[in-house]
Amino acid sequence: MTPLVQRFVLHCGEMGSRWGFNRTVGQIYALLFVADRPLNAEEIADALGFSRSNVSMGLKELQSWRLVRLQHQPGDRREYFSAPDDVWRIFRTLVEERTRREVDPTLSMLRDALVETPQSDSERHAQGRMREMHDLIDLSTRWMQDVQKLETGTLTQLMSLGTQVAKLLELKDRLRWRPGERAADPADVTPPRSAPRSDDDAPEASRG
Amino acid sequence: MTPLVQRFVLHCGEMGSRWGFNRTVGQIYALLFVADRPLNAEEIADALGFSRSNVSMGLKELQSWRLVRLQHQPGDRREYFSAPDDVWRIFRTLVEERTRREVDPTLSMLRDALVETPQSDSERHAQGRMREMHDLIDLSTRWMQDVQKLETGTLTQLMSLGTQVAKLLELKDRLRWRPGERAADPADVTPPRSAPRSDDDAPEASRG
DNA sequence: AAGATATTTCAGAAATTACTGAAATTACGG
DNA sequence: CCGTAATTTCAGTAATTTCTGAAATATCTT
Numbered sequence: 001m002t003p004l005v006q007r008f009v010l011h012c013g014e015m016g017s018r019w020g021f022n023r024t025v026g027q028i029y030a031l032l033f034v035a036d037r038p039l040n041a042e043e044i045a046d047a048l049g050f051s052r053s054n055v056s057m058g059l060k061e062l063q064s065w066r067l068v069r070l071q072h073q074p075g076d077r078r079e080y081f082s083a084p085d086d087v088w089r090i091f092r093t094l095v096e097e098r099t100r101r102e103v104d105p106t107l108s109m110l111r112d113a114l115v116e117t118p119q120s121d122s123e124r125h126a127q128g129r130m131r132e133m134h135d136l137i138d139l140s141t142r143w144m145q146d147v148q149k150l151e152t153g154t155l156t157q158l159m160s161l162g163t164q165v166a167k168l169l170e171l172k173d174r175l176r177w178r179p180g181e182r183a184a185d186p187a188d189v190t191p192p193r194s195a196p197r198s199d200d201d202a203p204e205a206s207r208g
Numbered sequence: 209m210t211p212l213v214q215r216f217v218l219h220c221g222e223m224g225s226r227w228g229f230n231r232t233v234g235q236i237y238a239l240l241f242v243a244d245r246p247l248n249a250e251e252i253a254d255a256l257g258f259s260r261s262n263v264s265m266g267l268k269e270l271q272s273w274r275l276v277r278l279q280h281q282p283g284d285r286r287e288y289f290s291a292p293d294d295v296w297r298i299f300r301t302l303v304e305e306r307t308r309r310e311v312d313p314t315l316s317m318l319r320d321a322l323v324e325t326p327q328s329d330s331e332r333h334a335q336g337r338m339r340e341m342h343d344l345i346d347l348s349t350r351w352m353q354d355v356q357k358l359e360t361g362t363l364t365q366l367m368s369l370g371t372q373v374a375k376l377l378e379l380k381d382r383l384r385w386r387p388g389e390r391a392a393d394p395a396d397v398t399p400p401r402s403a404p405r406s407d408d409d410a411p412e413a414s415r416g
Numbered sequence: 417a418a419g420a421t422a423t424t425t426c427a428g429a430a431a432t433t434a435c436t437g438a439a440a441t442t443a444c445g446g
Numbered sequence: 447c448c449g450t451a452a453t454t455t456c457a458g459t460a461a462t463t464t465c466t467g468a469a470a471t472a473t474c475t476t
Contacts, residue, residue: 004324005334011317018310020226022434033341034334041453051436056454077444078452087340091348102226109219116212126213126242132295133241139367140299146370154374159347161377162354166362168376169369230464249423259466264424285474286422417476424471432463441454446447 001047005034009048020098021061024050028058029067029083033090038071038080065097088152095148103141110134209255213242217256228306229273232258233266237275237291241298246279246288273305296360303356311349318342 001009009030016026027048032039039047045055059081062068067090068081084090110130118124147155158165209217217238224234235256240247247255253263267289270276275298276289292298318338326332355363366373 002327002331002334004321004326004331007317008321008334008338011314015310015314018228024434034337036330036333052452053437053454053456054435057435060454087337087344091344102223106219106223109215113212113216118212119210122244123210123212125244126210126216129242129295130216136295136299139364143367143370147373149371150374154377156347158373158377159351162351163357165355165366165373165376166358168373168380169362169366172376172379232464260422261424261426261467262465265465268424420473420475422471422473425469426466427468428466430463430465432461434459434461436457436459438457439455441452443450443452445450 001031005031008034019094020101021065024048024054025058025061028055029062032062032068032081032083035082038069038073038082040078040080042078044081066093086152088155092148095144099141099145103137107134107137107141110137209239213239216242227302228309229269232256232262233269236263236266237270240270240276240289240291243290246277246281246290248286248288250286252289274301294360296363300356303352307349307353311345315342315345315349318345 009027012030012033013023013027016023016029019026027050028044031044031047041052041055041059044050044059045052048055050058059068062081063070068083071080071082072078073080084093110133113130114127114134116127118127147158150158161168217235220238220241221231221235224231224237227234235258236252239252239255249260249263249267252258252267253260256263258266267276270289271278276291279288279290280286281288292301318341321338322335322342324335326335355366358366369376
């Protein structure tokens with residue numbers, strides 16, 4: 001392993017714990033990610049200095065996250081592992097799995113709490129707070145899942161747009177392309193117009 | 209602490225570790241979040257059954273995350289802590305701090321790696337992979353920060369829209385509202401139109 | 417400034433998590 | 447079906463993280 005790859009691998013090991021797995025798993029994935037060919041368990045153990053059994057457990061963990069592909073080489077019965085070529089594929093899988101493992105159980109707990117009858121003023125307040133949290137998580141998770149469904153090209157295009165989407169939103173409100181279909185959000189209403197305008201649509205980013 | 213609040217607190221304790229802090233910190237924050245008034249350290253220690261010193265360290269951690277507000281009650285020298293009223297404020301702070309603590313160091317490491325001269329074919333390949341990862345993280349983080357700058361009303365409106373933003377994106381391409389200002393993304397171009405249409409813009413969600 | 421109360425620090429204990437090597441299991445080739 | 451190679455399991459150990467109580471420090475009151 002060259003120093004360049006080594007630094008990458010070590011960093012991913014540290015960061016791994018932030019993403020729900022341990023150092024070993026982080027390092028294994030970093031190695032697979034930069035490798036230019038599939039690797040077998042022994043190669044991984046040698047490169048990282050972990051025991052063979054530790055690598056076995058790490059690979060199992062990565063498989064449960066659907067982050068590695070398992071394949072065989074002709075005339076070799078060992079198992080070879082690789083990370084997907086498409087980084088966006090990896091990103092999507094990570095988001096999906098984290099949602100499944102962390103967000104869904106939380107939403108479920110909150111929903112359970114919200115159907116209970118509060119026994120006091122303070123409990124009523126607590127439940128109100130839980131509802132706020134539930135609504136925030138629910139909305140942002142749905143949105144994330146929705147956005148993830150877009151084609152990678154569309155997604156990067158959307159992201160490059162940044163804050164300018166807000167301008168698109170205003171434009172949409174002014175257009176009111178399907179009158180009566182969607183009630184305007186009381187939080188941010190602009191007076192209805194009958195036709196699109198083009199004189200003051202410049203995004204603030206290109207002004208200031 | 210009522211059973212309702214207790215279950216919430218315990219769950220947040222478990223999940224806390226996924227968000228970069230430990231069980232104690234998770235539980236403390238859960239308690240502050242649902243409390244209908246600011247609490248002092250002793251009240252927290254009593255409610256959760258932690259030692260006073262453990263609570264002290266937990267509160268310090270939460271302060272370093274800018275997640276709690278410290279205030280005083282008139283005629284009482286103890287320190288009282290509370291979570292912000294606005295859940296979106298909390299969410300934004302969490303994202304900001306996580307970006308600062310996890311994403312920024314990773315981007316920095318990747319940038320360092322990308323300026324090195326590769327010493328072999330495999331190293332060249334590894335560097336290419338790191339560039340892909342860098343670009344993905346860089347783009348999505350910038351976008352996240354951009355979106356976070358929006359007013360809460362605009363943000364929830366945008367999120368409620370879900371996949372329909374893609375439709376807005378197509379609309380924008382057709383409008384080409386500021387010709388020449390931003391080159392179209394080659395990944396997803398639609399032929400330019402001179403005027404917006406309203407007959408087939410219905411979102412798929414309201415059809416099926 | 418002394419006394420009282422509140423908060424922080426920190427060394428070590430307790431608990432948790434990660435890792436290893438040996439043994440068991442599985443999969444393959446003849 | 448036997449022998450061999452690959453993989454997995456798991457009990458025990460190592461390492462890390464969390465938590466506590468005692469001591470130190472800071473802050474307020476009189």
